[in-house]
Amino acid sequence: MGTPEHSKPGGPEEVRRLADALRQVSAGRRLTFMEVCGTHTMAISRYGLRQLLPQGIRLVSGPGCPVCVTAMRDLDTVVALARLPEVTLATFGDLVRVPSSSSTLAAERAQGADVRVVYSPFDAVELAATRPDRQVVFAGIGFETTAPAVAAAILDGARRELTNFSVLSLHKTMPAPLRALLDLGETAIDGFILPGHVSVITGSLAFDFLAREYGVGGVVAGFEPADVLAALVRLAAQREPAVAIEYTRAVRPEGNTLAREVMSQVFEPSDAEWRGLGTIPGSGLVLAPAFRQFAAEERFSVDPGPSREPRGCRCGEVLRGLIDPPVCGLFGKRCTPEQPIGACMVSSEGACAAYYRYRDIGE
Amino acid sequence: MSTDERILIGHGSGGKLYRDLVGDVFVAAFSNPVLDRLDDAAELASPGARLAFTTDAHVVQPLEFPGGDIGTLAVAGTVNDLATAAARPLALAAAFIIEEGFPLPALRRLCASMGRTASSVGVPIVTGDTKVVQRGLADGVYITTTGVGEIVVAHRLGADTVRPGDLVLLTGSIGDHAAAVLAARGEFHLALDIESDCAPLWHLVAVALAAAGEDLRFLRDPTRGGLTTVLAELAESSGLGIEVEEAAIPISAPVQALCDLLGYDPLVLANEGKMVMVVGPESAAAVLAALRAHPLGRRAAIVGELTEAHPRRVALRTAFGTRRVLDMPIGELLPRIC
Numbered sequence: 001m002g003t004p005e006h007s008k009p010g011g012p013e014e015v016r017r018l019a020d021a022l023r024q025v026s027a028g029r030r031l032t033f034m035e036v037c038g039t040h041t042m043a044i045s046r047y048g049l050r051q052l053l054p055q056g057i058r059l060v061s062g063p064g065c066p067v068c069v070t071a072m073r074d075l076d077t078v079v080a081l082a083r084l085p086e087v088t089l090a091t092f093g094d095l096v097r098v099p100s101s102s103s104t105l106a107a108e109r110a111q112g113a114d115v116r117v118v119y120s121p122f123d124a125v126e127l128a129a130t131r132p133d134r135q136v137v138f139a140g141i142g143f144e145t146t147a148p149a150v151a152a153a154i155l156d157g158a159r160r161e162l163t164n165f166s167v168l169s170l171h172k173t174m175p176a177p178l179r180a181l182l183d184l185g186e187t188a189i190d191g192f193i194l195p196g197h198v199s200v201i202t203g204s205l206a207f208d209f210l211a212r213e214y215g216v217g218g219v220v221a222g223f224e225p226a227d228v229l230a231a232l233v234r235l236a237a238q239r240e241p242a243v244a245i246e247y248t249r250a251v252r253p254e255g256n257t258l259a260r261e262v263m264s265q266v267f268e269p270s271d272a273e274w275r276g277l278g279t280i281p282g283s284g285l286v287l288a289p290a291f292r293q294f295a296a297e298e299r300f301s302v303d304p305g306p307s308r309e310p311r312g313c314r315c316g317e318v319l320r321g322l323i324d325p326p327v328c329g330l331f332g333k334r335c336t337p338e339q340p341i342g343a344c345m346v347s348s349e350g351a352c353a354a355y356y357r358y359r360d361i362g363e
Numbered sequence: 364m365s366t367d368e369r370i371l372i373g374h375g376s377g378g379k380l381y382r383d384l385v386g387d388v389f390v391a392a393f394s395n396p397v398l399d400r401l402d403d404a405a406e407l408a409s410p411g412a413r414l415a416f417t418t419d420a421h422v423v424q425p426l427e428f429p430g431g432d433i434g435t436l437a438v439a440g441t442v443n444d445l446a447t448a449a450a451r452p453l454a455l456a457a458a459f460i461i462e463e464g465f466p467l468p469a470l471r472r473l474c475a476s477m478g479r480t481a482s483s484v485g486v487p488i489v490t491g492d493t494k495v496v497q498r499g500l501a502d503g504v505y506i507t508t509t510g511v512g513e514i515v516v517a518h519r520l521g522a523d524t525v526r527p528g529d530l531v532l533l534t535g536s537i538g539d540h541a542a543a544v545l546a547a548r549g550e551f552h553l554a555l556d557i558e559s560d561c562a563p564l565w566h567l568v569a570v571a572l573a574a575a576g577e578d579l580r581f582l583r584d585p586t587r588g589g590l591t592t593v594l595a596e597l598a599e600s601s602g603l604g605i606e607v608e609e610a611a612i613p614i615s616a617p618v619q620a621l622c623d624l625l626g627y628d629p630l631v632l633a634n635e636g637k638m639v640m641v642v643g644p645e646s647a648a649a650v651l652a653a654l655r656a657h658p659l660g661r662r663a664a665i666v667g668e669l670t671e672a673h674p675r676r677v678a679l680r681t682a683f684g685t686r687r688v689l690d691m692p693i694g695e696l697l698p699r700i701c
Contacts, residue, residue: 012610015683039626046628048685097373110369225683337693338379348626358687361678 010226018229019052026236030056032188033235034321036178037195038065038349039223045354047225057232060187060321061351063177063277064195066142067094068319068343068350071273074170075100075343076304077297078139079108081168084300088114088131090124091139092146098343101308121146121153121167128157128165137296140169144201147171147285148259151266154287154294168296169286172272174198175206176283180274182214187321191235192218193228196247201263203255207243217241220251266291275343276316315342318351325352332356377587377633378692402521403583404448406514413514415450417441420507426473428547430539430559431635434477437506439635440586442484442563446638447582449520449572450512452486452565457508459493462501470504477506484563486510515569518577522600525580530647531605531667532640534567534660535560536613537590538632542621555617560636567659571640574653578643585639588692589631593639594667594677595691604673607689610682613662630679631692641669 010018035041041061044050050059063069079100082089089105096105096117109115114134118124121138128136140150150167157165174195181187194207199220210216217238221231231246245251265288272284287295313335314328325331330341337353340346345353373380390399397405404417419440426433442452457477461470481488488508518524543559564584572579585593590612598605614629622629636659642650647665654660677689 012682012684042626045687047681047683048687049683051685052683106371106373107369110371357690361673361676361686361688 010224010230014226015052015229018226018233021233022057022229022236023054025233026054026057028054028056029236030058031190031236032058032060033191033193033232034060034062034187034189035193035228036062036064036174037193037198038068038347038351039197040193040195040221040228041065041351041354042349043223043225044228045358048358049225049228052229053232057236060189060324061318061354062192062321063181063274063319064143064174064198065319065344065347065349065351066146066172067098067347068315069172069177069274069276070098070141070170070343071275072101072307072309073273073304076307077302078168078170079103079105080302080304081137081139081296081300082108082113082115084135084302086135087300088116088127088134088136089139090116090118090127090136092119092141093117094347094349095139095141097340097346099310099340099346101304101306121150122156125153125157125160125162125165128162129160132164135164135166135299137300138165138167140167140171143172143174143195143198144263145197147173147267148201148256148263151262154266154291155262157294158291166294166296166299167287169267169284171267171285172274172283173269173285174202175209176280177274177277178207178210180277180280180283181320182210182216184320189216189321191216191238191241193231193235194218194220194243196220196222196227196250199245199247199251199255201256201259203253204243204245204251205253206255211241211243215241218243220245220247222247222250274319276319310341313342315344315352318344325355328352373693375587376692377592378631380693381587382691400521402448403444404450404512406448415445415448415512415514416510417444418507418509419444420505422502422505423544424502425544425547426469426503428544428559429557430543431561432473432476433504433506434473434475435480435561436635437508438477438480438486439561439563441508441510442486442565443584443635443638445510445512446565446568447520447584448512448514449516449568449579449582450514451569452484452510452512452563454489455481455486455508455510457488457491457506459491460501460505460507461493461495462503463495463498465503473504473506480563484565516572516577520579520581522581522597525597525601525603525641525669526643527603527669527671528644529580529641529669530644530665531594531607531669532642532647532650532654533590533612533664533666534564534638534640534654535636535662536615536618537585537634537637538614538618538622538629540635541589541632542618546621555621557615557617557621560634562636562659564636564638564659567654567657568638570653570657570660571642571650574649575642575646578646579640579650580643581639581641583639585634585637587633589629589633590639591628591630591677591689592691594689597641598675598677601669602674604670604675605667605677606670606672607667607677607679609679611664611666613664628692630689
């Protein structure tokens with residue numbers, strides 16, 4: 001999350017002008033671009049931007065919805081922690097309704113588990129400070145956008161010598177899954193709309209390898225319709241693949257070094273399992289040795305048991321950009337935001353939820 | 364619902380879960396022709412006057428927020444439900460559930476604002492009840508108000524009376540109440556200056572009725588579930604489609620900023636001082652002018668139109684000329700992660 005953008009770019013006329021420019025620049029070519037970030041996926045659907053694109057241009061969603069890429073086993077662990085009688089589980093709201101193998105945090109809460117939605121990891125630290133009788137576990141989820149704040153919260157907890165605060169770090173870091181996707185080679189991608197919020201922290205330089213090693217360009221974009229279209233115009237116009245910034249009002253090539261320092265003080269890279277992509281070396285963040293006493297997985301021994309992927313759910317293929325959500329046989333039938341089967345249908349940033357909530361009127 | 368299902372927070376949020384609960388539990392147990400209409404206020408068969416009857420339970424945290432408190436809310440909520448039946452409020456009853464230890468000065472403050480709000484629309488609070496529960500069994504104070512009103516028009520309003528070509532009016536900006544309460548909770552550490560729109564709307568509705576007469580066909584206050592839920596329900600129960608113009612929907616800059624920040628859709632945020640009206644096209648201009656001349660309707664706007672195209676569905680035309688479906692929200696509003 002950032003600060004409110006007081007000067008939003010691009011009203012309807014700017015958007016129309018950019019759509020025309022895209023038509024000219026793409027000149028009827030068939031091009032597939034992947035929007036990596038779930039917030040982009042939502043914005044594209046919510047504003048109906050596909051309707052403004054020339055026919056040859058296809059947008060596919062990528063692995064940038066934090067809840068969606070969380071492995072089933074990790075979701076099961078969160079639920080298992082919430083079931084411990086001494087534990088107050090604090091988490092961002094997006095996780096509350098996501099189906100694990102056999103439950104959701106919402107269902108656990110209704111059955112008596114102490115599950116609290118917090119808006120900042122610091123709220124979880126506060127909760128621990130005011131409730132010394134409870135073990136407050138924060139389920140840390142998200143990319144470079146949320147990890148620095150969680151790191152700062154852990155430093156705060158350490159400073160206050162809290163022994164009843166811990167974090168289950170399920171954080172993941174961004175460039176790695178794009179490399180994994182390109183290595184798989186199953187999705188033909190002509191360019192990436194790169195995540196705006198993540199890039200505030202990582203900087204655009206972190207994505208330079210896309211052009212250098214894989215010959216695929218990328219543009220870091222903001223979240224307004226004009227941002228997305230401007231990024232597409234720049235991607236379509238690239239003669240040589242390059243990584244560029246459209247979201248200049250927030251992102252610098254070198255990113256936010258201070259935030260990254262806090263992150264690397266508290267966390268260290270680890271292998272992490274991604275739904276749809278499998279285990280990606282060095283793509284997760286666990287607590288560094290100096291902070292291991294705040295690691296929930298060490299403080300509590302929980303065995304979530306064998307995890308089960310929902311039958312027929314094609315979340316994994318959606319997250320790799322292989323299929324559009326409506327191609328899944330469950331989409332809109334057995335799987336709806338009301339009765340979600342896969343995380344992509346329930347998260348507010350999930351591709352399936354975006355396609356379903358903001359579908360065409362279909363007269 | 365199966366035997367191991369439990370009440371979730373989402374069941375109280377005014378969306379699909381809430382509607383399922385009402386249908387599967389309450390209507391299933393109490394079904395009768397008046398209840399089954401599921402209007403905000405029921406019309407009572409009574410000799411002489413046509414009476415409207417409604418009740419509304421109020422729980423809100425914090426109890427006091429910029430622009431109002433649970434007292435103003437308790438009066439406005441019930442008066443506005445009566446107003447949706449074109450009923451002038453005649454009398455209110457109020458029941459309080461108070462947590463042991465609740466400060467008396469705070470209770471006096473809440474009751475003072477209840478009294479002020481009630482007299483502003485000329486409705487007396489004529490009876491009531493009070494229960495005190497042990498500390499921890501309630502969160503401060505809950506207030507339930509019940510209201511009786513006199514229906515002042517001869518024609519019947521309702522979703523089944525709207526026609527293709529009718530226009531949808533909204534009496535002001537959306538999302539102010541939900542945004543004010545969210546900001547007042549302090550959980551987001553936001554310094555946004557947002558006031559709840561909490562207000563009784565009987566006078567505003569009376570002005571519209573005077574301007575439209577029988578052309579005013581449907582009234583609904585977009586509380587929980589917001590504008591989207593009202594429109595989705597109207598489309599469903601009228602069997603017609605609705606075209607909505609996003610750019611025409613008034614929204615204040617701080618509410619928009621809060622939504623951008625948290626990933627909320629302002630169209631599903633609760634309002635406590637707004638009314639959605641469906642008006643025949645011939646009277647729409649007159650109603651709009653009358654609303655805008657009233658202090659509570661200055662930002663009134665025509666936001667949509669009933670249509671025979673896409674029956675039972677609401678289409679939103681965005682400011683960018685694209686179109687998409689407008690769907691009822693599911694349950695609990697949850698902020699996004701990144």
